[in-house]
Amino acid sequence: MRTSGTLGAVCAVAFATAASIAAAQAPDTPLASGRVDAAAIPHSTLGAQVDGVLDDPIWQQALMLPLTIETYPRENLAAPVETTAYLVENGDQLLIAFDARDPDPTSIRAYLRDRDTAYNDDFVGVVLDTFNDQRRAFEFFTNPLGVQMDLIQDDVARNESDSWDAIWESGGEINERGFTVEMAIPFSQLRFPSTAGDQTWGIDVLRFRPREQRVRISNNAQDRNRNCYLCQFGKFTGFANAEPGKALEVVPTLTSSRTDARLDPNSQQLTPGDFETELGLGVRWGITPDLTLDVALNPDFSQVEADVAQLEENTQFALFYPESRPFFLEGEDYYVSPLQAVFTRTVADPDVGAKFTGRTGNNTIGVFATNDAITNLLLPGAFGSQTASLDQENDGFVGRYTRGFGKASTIGALVTSRQGEGYQNEIAGFDGRYFINDQNTFRFQYLDARTEYPLDVQTQYAQQAELNGDAMRLEYRYGSRNWFANFYHQELDPEFRADSGFIPRVDFEQDSLEMNRTWQGTETTWFNELRVGTRWTDSTDAAGQMLERTFQPFFSFGGPLQSFMQIGIGPREEFWNGQVFEMDGGFMFAQLRPRSGLNINIQARRGEQIDYANSRLADQRRIQPTIDWNATRHLLVRLRYTSDRLSSKEGPTVFNAKLTDLRLTWQFNLRSFVRLTVQDQDIERNVEMYNDPLTDPSTSSLNSQLLYSYKLNPQTVLFAGYSSNSSEDDVTATLEETGRTLFFKLSYAWTP
Numbered sequence: 001m002r003t004s005g006t007l008g009a010v011c012a013v014a015f016a017t018a019a020s021i022a023a024a025q026a027p028d029t030p031l032a033s034g035r036v037d038a039a040a041i042p043h044s045t046l047g048a049q050v051d052g053v054l055d056d057p058i059w060q061q062a063l064m065l066p067l068t069i070e071t072y073p074r075e076n077l078a079a080p081v082e083t084t085a086y087l088v089e090n091g092d093q094l095l096i097a098f099d100a101r102d103p104d105p106t107s108i109r110a111y112l113r114d115r116d117t118a119y120n121d122d123f124v125g126v127v128l129d130t131f132n133d134q135r136r137a138f139e140f141f142t143n144p145l146g147v148q149m150d151l152i153q154d155d156v157a158r159n160e161s162d163s164w165d166a167i168w169e170s171g172g173e174i175n176e177r178g179f180t181v182e183m184a185i186p187f188s189q190l191r192f193p194s195t196a197g198d199q200t201w202g203i204d205v206l207r208f209r210p211r212e213q214r215v216r217i218s219n220n221a222q223d224r225n226r227n228c229y230l231c232q233f234g235k236f237t238g239f240a241n242a243e244p245g246k247a248l249e250v251v252p253t254l255t256s257s258r259t260d261a262r263l264d265p266n267s268q269q270l271t272p273g274d275f276e277t278e279l280g281l282g283v284r285w286g287i288t289p290d291l292t293l294d295v296a297l298n299p300d301f302s303q304v305e306a307d308v309a310q311l312e313e314n315t316q317f318a319l320f321y322p323e324s325r326p327f328f329l330e331g332e333d334y335y336v337s338p339l340q341a342v343f344t345r346t347v348a349d350p351d352v353g354a355k356f357t358g359r360t361g362n363n364t365i366g367v368f369a370t371n372d373a374i375t376n377l378l379l380p381g382a383f384g385s386q387t388a389s390l391d392q393e394n395d396g397f398v399g400r401y402t403r404g405f406g407k408a409s410t411i412g413a414l415v416t417s418r419q420g421e422g423y424q425n426e427i428a429g430f431d432g433r434y435f436i437n438d439q440n441t442f443r444f445q446y447l448d449a450r451t452e453y454p455l456d457v458q459t460q461y462a463q464q465a466e467l468n469g470d471a472m473r474l475e476y477r478y479g480s481r482n483w484f485a486n487f488y489h490q491e492l493d494p495e496f497r498a499d500s501g502f503i504p505r506v507d508f509e510q511d512s513l514e515m516n517r518t519w520q521g522t523e524t525t526w527f528n529e530l531r532v533g534t535r536w537t538d539s540t541d542a543a544g545q546m547l548e549r550t551f552q553p554f555f556s557f558g559g560p561l562q563s564f565m566q567i568g569i570g571p572r573e574e575f576w577n578g579q580v581f582e583m584d585g586g587f588m589f590a591q592l593r594p595r596s597g598l599n600i601n602i603q604a605r606r607g608e609q610i611d612y613a614n615s616r617l618a619d620q621r622r623i624q625p626t627i628d629w630n631a632t633r634h635l636l637v638r639l640r641y642t643s644d645r646l647s648s649k650e651g652p653t654v655f656n657a658k659l660t661d662l663r664l665t666w667q668f669n670l671r672s673f674v675r676l677t678v679q680d681q682d683i684e685r686n687v688e689m690y691n692d693p694l695t696d697p698s699t700s701s702l703n704s705q706l707l708y709s710y711k712l713n714p715q716t717v718l719f720a721g722y723s724s725n726s727s728e729d730d731v732t733a734t735l736e737e738t739g740r741t742l743f744f745k746l747s748y749a750w751t752p
Helices: 015-024 057-061 455-461
Strands: 063-066 069-072 083-089 093-101 123-129 136-142 148-154 159-161 169-175 178-186 199-210 214-218 234-238 248-261 276-288 291-297 350-360 363-372 375-380 385-390 394-405 409-420 423-435 440-452 466-479 483-492 508-520 529-540 546-559 563-576 579-595 598-611 616-630 635-648 653-667 672-685 698-711 717-728 735-747
Touching: 057 083, 083 123, 083 199, 093 123, 093 199, 123 148, 123 178, 136 178, 375 455, 385 455, 579 616, 598 635, 698 735
Parallel strands: none
Antiparallel strands: 063 083, 069 214, 083 093, 093 178, 123 136, 123 199, 136 148, 148 159, 169 178, 199 214, 199 234, 248 276, 248 735, 276 291, 291 350, 350 363, 363 394, 375 385, 394 409, 409 423, 423 440, 440 466, 466 483, 483 508, 508 529, 529 546, 546 563, 563 579, 579 598, 598 616, 616 635, 635 653, 653 672, 672 698, 698 717, 717 735
16 A cells, blocks of 8 residues: 555554653563554634644643554554644644654655655655544545645545545645644545534644654554554544534636647648637535535546556456546545445546435445446456447436444445447346454455347447346455455356456356464564565456466565565466467566665566467567656656567567656646657567458557646646657558647636
8 A cells, every 4th residue: 555555454552651661661672562542633813824844832731652562563562753743623634743853864755746746755644533433434644845745545445545535725835843734634535524513533743754764653553463554543523623624615617728630541631620619617515514416517528638558459358547637536435345336437528417425324335427428338258358338328326325334344236227229228236245353354246137139239249139147246355463364256148348447358156265474573674675476366267267377486575775576486277269378487577666766666577478379389578667766856757668568478579568658747836747759669669470461560659748737726736738749650550640639628616
């Protein structure tokens, strides 16, 4: 998980008890565990100027909370640096301040970045379980310059996502003693119980200090023998004066774009397009502190940022691209289930969208409905998937309900529907999570799907007119300090379709088991964590034909310079085009942060692989280095490179594919940046090695984008950009421009 590295088991300890023990013990002495609940968050009538300078009188009235426990990489030892947090509320906001001392302030890692991108910096923040139900929490973090990061922690789905964006204030300042930070979080941006009197929230207050190691410091100790996080927060009372406010946001939008395109493939000239300007409106109403309604009229659901490029050569199934549109990102964790039956990027161009999300007591509900001008389809199979797009409208609906019970268990239901002319896809099912104890959990899901395709889909893509199929998944998970095991069984019927989700493969049954043993590092070991384990999977189709079988032992370790490495090897069998291929190979992932502002990742795979286009065994060499380099406090250089080479067993190369995704970002300040993105793809094929004589010997493309962004907050934004696309001309074998786009977007969040 991004904010902690291992945000798993946490044992809450009262700050007063921990502080007194830490003061009396040496830094390498284990701290006592235990928890004192019901520490009170004071109420004040004052406010604060959020500038990172702790000179406002309100901080004299705040609860002083020392962060005294290092939970990672050392296990619950006295923190190596001094950090004090201050918490207070004034009825409208939760205000938090940090005084983070450092013996060497010049070593503090802090860069000006766009929001949700400073996870490799020093940063501080808070995690709020506002319902105190140990299932879902809000996270707010700030680096020493005030760069904001906000996330949702979902302990049920074991997922942490920064796609959620709240409107809040932050400020930071580096000084001769370390750094100070102020945060003001409006209660209107949170969901919490609608009750009178004091409330009880679970709270974790954190500092991350990346140097030779990435040190995690908290007010709560971490029991690594417990396979949960939110279930072990310290408890804080107060918030009787918390007012959600009007909780109304009205966001008008203006978008304008012009696209020039090559309409005649025999011409090198682009046909100029017209500027198309549209007005839209988004309204967000917090009906109660725990229920929210969102409505979008004529919304601009286009993406501003270019997706990270991916290679599709020698792949059989559709590639996954994450959602990035704000309307769908808000509350996306409400729709998470073991099978990915909800994936909002299937909604392409809606004229109107409405969404209702919230929690009342133990009940969680998420509903959205759209009218989409385009119907995109993912047509899955046992050996590959296809995509189709119908130029017709559809009405979409997704409904998700979850009820919590027991300590941290849930039971839920899911319904999705898409209806169009001659087309429909409907899914209904149930799922749940049973929290057996701190080490053992069990999850399950069952879905039933009914689909009707129009005639053109039936004929063009060889689909039946009517399909009825179901899917199910069972999963058991064990996790403790030194041992981990995860087993799941899933079945997807050949006629199962999830057109509102992302399920690219059906007609298969799969069993999967992962087991590993972990050794925790100590002060005298060279590693922080050493892990040895194995992964095993076995997949068959509905008729019992083996599809894939793998056995992959692996080991991993974390060590100096914030390094991490995992290596796995082992045999694999796969059925393709009537025969079983037996393969050997291995993979490697490595990560290193050798200095401040530099992060290097490498993924590599070497071994045997099926050449799907020619149905034969081949040798693959694939390497994917990634470099994030903060060249200055303002300049970020991000390089993603992929080299994939497939060679026949006889020696000649089948194809050689290279992909480069380069992004240069100059961050002027906390609110604005300009970014240049260049994506270059080049694939060379040895046509003599292909069964199809019409195989294209090469494919090349070059795409670029220049983007300017100004964000007053996540809803009040200005984007302006220019993009250009070029591809290889079949006749001249040179890159020719195929299109260019100029675009502008402005939105403003008005809160009465």
